[in-house]
Amino acid sequence: MNVIIILIVFVIFFPLLLWKIFEQAGYEGWKSIIPFYNYFIWLKIIDKALWWYIFLLIPFINFFIMMLMIVETAKCYGKYHLGAQALAVVFPCIYLPYLGFAEKEIYIEPANRVRVKKSVFREWTDAIIFAVVAATIIRVFLIEAYTIPTSSMEKSLLVGDFLFVSKLSYGPKVPNTPIAFPFVHHTLPLTQFTKSYVEWIKLPYYRFPGFGKIKNNDVVVFNYPDGDTVALKVQNQSYYSLVREFGHERVWNDKLNFGDITSRPVDKRENYIKRCIGIPGDTLKIVDQVVYINGKAVDVPNKSQFKYTVKTNGTSINPRIIKKLDITEDILTNESGNLIITLTEEGAQQMRALANVLEVKKIIQPKGLWQSYIFPFDSIYPWNVDNFGPLYIPKAGAVVNLTTQNLPFYSRIIKAYENNSLDMKDGKIFINEKESNSYTFKMDYYWMMGDNRHNSADSRFWGFVPADHIVGKAVFVWLSLDPHKSLLDGKIRLSKLFRSIH
Numbered sequence: 407m408n409v410i411i412i413l414i415v416f417v418i419f420f421p422l423l424l425w426k427i428f429e430q431a432g433y434e435g436w437k438s439i440i441p442f443y444n445y446f447i448w449l450k451i452i453d454k455a456l457w458w459y460i461f462l463l464i465p466f467i468n469f470f471i472m473m474l475m476i477v478e479t480a481k482c483y484g485k486y487h488l489g490a491q492a493l494a495v496v497f498p499c500i501y502l503p504y505l506g507f508a509e510k511e512i513y514i515e516p517a518n519r520v521r522v523k524k525s526v527f528r529e530w531t532d533a534i535i536f537a538v539v540a541a542t543i544i545r546v547f548l549i550e551a552y553t554i555p556t557s558s559m560e561k562s563l564l565v566g567d568f569l570f571v572s573k574l575s576y577g578p579k580v581p582n583t584p585i586a587f588p589f590v591h592h593t594l595p596l597t598q599f600t601k602s603y604v605e606w607i608k609l610p611y612y613r614f615p616g617f618g619k620i621k622n623n624d625v626v627v628f629n630y631p632d633g634d635t636v637a638l639k640v641q642n643q644s645y646y647s648l649v650r651e652f653g654h655e656r657v658w659n660d661k662l663n664f665g666d667i668t669s670r671p672v673d674k675r676e677n678y679i680k681r682c683i684g685i686p687g688d689t690l691k692i693v694d695q696v697v698y699i700n701g702k703a704v705d706v707p708n709k710s711q712f713k714y715t716v717k718t719n720g721t722s723i724n725p726r727i728i729k730k731l732d733i734t735e736d737i738l739t740n741e742s743g744n745l746i747i748t749l750t751e752e753g754a755q756q757m758r759a760l761a762n763v764l765e766v767k768k769i770i771q772p773k774g775l776w777q778s779y780i781f782p783f784d785s786i787y788p789w790n791v792d793n794f795g796p797l798y799i800p801k802a803g804a805v806v807n808l809t810t811q812n813l814p815f816y817s818r819i820i821k822a823y824e825n826n827s828l829d830m831k832d833g834k835i836f837i838n839e840k841e842s843n844s845y846t847f848k849m850d851y852y853w854m855m856g857d858n859r860h861n862s863a864d865s866r867f868w869g870f871v872p873a874d875h876i877v878g879k880a881v882f883v884w885l886s887l888d889p890h891k892s893l894l895d896g897k898i899r900l901s902k903l904f905r906s907i908h
Contacts, residue, residue: 426506430513452478453516547578558856561709568885575879577616592674633675639665684853686801692794717765782814
């Protein structure tokens, strides 16, 4: 339906505004309402190369091309001032008919227009506007640069890695908030809480076709699902986990500790990067840290990390060994005096070979131990980070039978992601005020987990990732900086530059 509306606006309604301009340029006015042909005539009127028409067929890019065509049309009426051109772009539905019908406005063929010499200020302004527009198109629809801020994907991706994320891999999506300060996310530069966007215009979710679909084990960037609501003073924590821990009333009223509570549209929620473990239609289960998809054990990524207890003969581990094993997580000591170290499987094997190490044992939370902060946050599912599920990952169009027992899995999907009302009355489930014993999913959902399994806030902590939250696929690391070192002390990780992401 959204596509049909867009076609009606841009193919039929918008060119209708040019009827009188077409006549003044020597063409019959009715040609302005012939779909697709009208843009061909319009390009001739403003004397632009017909290859521009190719860009008019490319979604979103055509929007910027149309802005340029509006500016060129304004120039045909002697509007060279930046203010007048901006007025034409912002209010074309008023400005274009005005140019055509106002008696004092006279159409001048492009070949006969007076050459206007631009001031230095105007030259720079035009160059900056062009650069911002071009960079915005690339950033929103082609490829975007990201930085890894946390160790949730260590050692696959390191803190300080700079990577490119392909928007074309899964298809670029239209921004929900198209009016925003360029090149920043949700907060204005040099401010702590000021929004970088306005919501006067909010566009519905739409994703253009991509080169493929998300596959199991893809490394994916997505908007944080729990980020629809944020306590501004503790933005690094899930609002919903805060409510579960401290209560709704305190989180909303304790401004000193939590600050104001705000909501964010999908495209302005924090960007997370994880590995996609489960895709729509999969059934996921974790048994003693081994992930099973549809009953089959999944290979653990080569550089995945877990926490281990390391028992020594009483002597400390040589710092050079710590450096050689590339241990980046803090080393802790438990009540028994044993070390708690985050290691890869290879690192654990090398640790076992040390002369002063007596035992290296993986820390596994036992089956049946309920960690209340683990999805779906209900004691009838005593799950934890290492033993979890089984859980069905919803697929668009799939139907699930709803019961009071499985409702905790899907209540947030029904309410927050797919915008329905959900109530319980006398043990019965009501969706949009109708009693329901089943639900048909509107979107696909995904299950994301970090490779650093014991230090990753992922789907185990907040559940499913909706399709409209998917940003793109991480494809290439072009720079890697160690945040703990100086430039002269090996800050640039030379061995980690220019590597693809698997």
